[in-house]
Amino acid sequence: MTRLLPLLLPLYALITSVIADDDNTPGCGKDVSSTSIGTTQKLSIISSNTNRTFYVHLPQGYDSDEDYPVILGFHGAPGIGIHFEADTMFSASRWGGGKILVYPDALGGVWATGMEGNITTPLEQDLKFMTDLLGYLRNNYCVDNEKIYATGISNGGGFLNRIACDPTVGANFAAFAPDAGAYTGFQPSGNATCTPYKTPIPIISFHGTNDTTIPYSGRNDSIPTPPIEYWLQGWAERNKCTNMTQTVYNQTAIHYSWDCDGIKGVVQHFKVEGMGHVWPSTEENFSQLLSGGEPTVVQANRLILDFFGRWEVEDRGTGAGETAGGPSATETTGTTTETGAAATTTAAGGGSAAGRVEVGMWSFGVAVGVALAVWA
Numbered sequence: 001m002t003r004l005l006p007l008l009l010p011l012y013a014l015i016t017s018v019i020a021d022d023d024n025t026p027g028c029g030k031d032v033s034s035t036s037i038g039t040t041q042k043l044s045i046i047s048s049n050t051n052r053t054f055y056v057h058l059p060q061g062y063d064s065d066e067d068y069p070v071i072l073g074f075h076g077a078p079g080i081g082i083h084f085e086a087d088t089m090f091s092a093s094r095w096g097g098g099k100i101l102v103y104p105d106a107l108g109g110v111w112a113t114g115m116e117g118n119i120t121t122p123l124e125q126d127l128k129f130m131t132d133l134l135g136y137l138r139n140n141y142c143v144d145n146e147k148i149y150a151t152g153i154s155n156g157g158g159f160l161n162r163i164a165c166d167p168t169v170g171a172n173f174a175a176f177a178p179d180a181g182a183y184t185g186f187q188p189s190g191n192a193t194c195t196p197y198k199t200p201i202p203i204i205s206f207h208g209t210n211d212t213t214i215p216y217s218g219r220n221d222s223i224p225t226p227p228i229e230y231w232l233q234g235w236a237e238r239n240k241c242t243n244m245t246q247t248v249y250n251q252t253a254i255h256y257s258w259d260c261d262g263i264k265g266v267v268q269h270f271k272v273e274g275m276g277h278v279w280p281s282t283e284e285n286f287s288q289l290l291s292g293g294e295p296t297v298v299q300a301n302r303l304i305l306d307f308f309g310r311w312e313v314e315d316r317g318t319g320a321g322e323t324a325g326g327p328s329a330t331e332t333t334g335t336t337t338e339t340g341a342a343a344t345t346t347a348a349g350g351g352s353a354a355g356r357v358e359v360g361m362w363s364f365g366v367a368v369g370v371a372l373a374v375w376a
């Protein structure tokens with residue numbers, strides 16, 4: 001046995017070093033072209049025999065020996081990745097500093113909705129694209145596997161919700177942040193399933209009360225979406241949330257926060273009074289300009305980044321309380337939602353990707369024409 005020790009010790013050291021580096025990916029140490037740093041590059045991979053495109057923004061000072069958090073940003077429909085980048089400005093060093101931002105393109109501008117009849121790209125195909133895309137990112141960049149997040153708007157928010165509901169693809173992500181999500185497939189009459197990889201799943205969401213594209217109260221037509229309360233209730237149940245507080249946020253928004261499975265603020269929601277189908281920002285951005293909307297009292301970028309900072313893939317949060325607290329937070333109610341120990345799988349309120357007629361996002365008439373063609 002002692003004669004084996006000299007052999008075993010190096011082996012042991014090797015194994016533990018591999019385990020210790022588990023959070024890092026094969027892209028660590030791999031050189032990238034200096035022209036790809038601090039800029040947004042369009043790239044592509046083949047996934048399900050289809051050419052899939054996406055944009056990658058490496059932060060200023062990117063160093064392949066350091067691992068970086070990754071945020072995937074999903075555009076609305078019809079759209080492309082850089083629409084979301086331009087609207088949110090997530091790549092700007094003010095927000096995206098020290099992170100890798102990735103903006104994938106949907107096929108035909110619309111993410112899988114998961115609705116019956118394959119009216120968009122099949123859900124499985126878009127989910128497979130996520131797996132392949134993450135593989136590409138891990139192989140080419142130094143990614144912190146514990147810190148991969150997803151945010152998105154409208155149809156992109158709906159697809160993101162589908163990722164969160166998928167036990168395999170969702171397991172790559174630490175937290176989710178949809179805005180104005182079109183959660184198709186989960187309307188009260190819908191029956192899509194939601195089986196997240198862990199409980200609870202951290203999720204912060206935003207929705208405007210003046211959203212006429214994806215109304216807060218839901219859509220009840222050929223592209224149905226649930227009332228937002230119903231969708232939130234679905235996550236509260238799946239996440240075993242027991243205590244919901246409701247506070248006024250910055251005068252006119254309402255901030256809901258649920259404690260789930262003993263952790264504070266795992267599910268958070270901002271109901272933004274008067275806001276339309278736009279990205280919430282205190283500074284005028286493109287979606288607001290294009291829809292005639294105005295800056296809101298909520299700065300989603302800040303709230304999302306603070307929220308993401310609390311979570312990693314494996315852990316269950318710091319329980320450090322609300323990062324999304326906020327100015328002039330007036331405690332108005334302390335409603336307790338006793339949902340009991342809900343099953344992890346529920347058909348109730350979840351979202352899916354909603355290919356949606358996102359009027360107001362970028363393209364007006366053309367968008368409506370394309371969308372109507374898609375949905376006809």
Ligand SMILES: *[C@@H]1O[C@H](CO)[C@@H](O)[C@H](O)[C@H]1NC(C)=O
Nearest residue numbers: 042043044045046051052053
């Ligand atoms: C995929 O599409 C991109 C962008 O249109 C193009 O540059 C690239 O050559 C295509 N890749 C393949 C393998 O066709």
Ligand SMILES: *[C@@H]1O[C@H](CO)[C@@H](O)[C@H](O)[C@H]1NC(C)=O
Nearest residue numbers: 116117118121122123124125
């Ligand atoms: C929808 O797409 C899935 C996955 O590609 C396929 O298995 C199924 O047959 C399609 N269904 C219809 C009705 O086209």
Ligand SMILES: *[C@@H]1O[C@H](CO)[C@@H](O)[C@H](O)[C@H]1NC(C)=O
Nearest residue numbers: 114115116185190191192193
């Ligand atoms: C929903 O129910 C219909 C009819 O019962 C069934 O055909 C369909 O496969 C179900 N869809 C899902 C996503 O479970």
Ligand SMILES: *[C@@H]1O[C@H](CO)[C@@H](O)[C@H](O)[C@H]1NC(C)=O
Nearest residue numbers: 188189217218219220221224
């Ligand atoms: C939605 O439409 C269905 C079918 O027409 C109807 O039964 C249901 O009451 C409607 N729900 C709402 C909230 O309007």
Ligand SMILES: *[C@@H]1O[C@H](CO)[C@@H](O)[C@H](O)[C@H]1NC(C)=O
Nearest residue numbers: 242243244245259334335336
């Ligand atoms: C619910 O949260 C409020 C505010 O944080 C707290 O005062 C209260 O004790 C909590 N109730 C339960 C049952 O955890």
Ligand SMILES: *[C@@H]1O[C@H](CO)[C@@H](O)[C@H](O)[C@H]1NC(C)=O
Nearest residue numbers: 209210273274275276293294
């Ligand atoms: C929201 O919609 C209501 C009802 O249509 C309207 O009176 C109000 O001015 C709108 N608010 C904003 C901020 O656009």
Ligand SMILES: *[C@@H]1O[C@H](CO)[C@@H](O)[C@H](O)[C@H]1NC(C)=O
Nearest residue numbers: 250282296297298299326327
């Ligand atoms: C609160 O809203 C005002 C606009 O009404 C905005 O200028 C300010 O930045 C907001 N505060 C935060 C923390 O978002």
Ligand SMILES: CC(=O)N[C@H]1CO[C@H](CO)[C@@H](O)[C@@H]1O
Nearest residue numbers: 088089281283284285286301
């Ligand atoms: C074009 C533009 O001004 N976009 C703004 C939209 O909101 C984000 C987040 O607050 C800002 O960073 C952008 O500058």
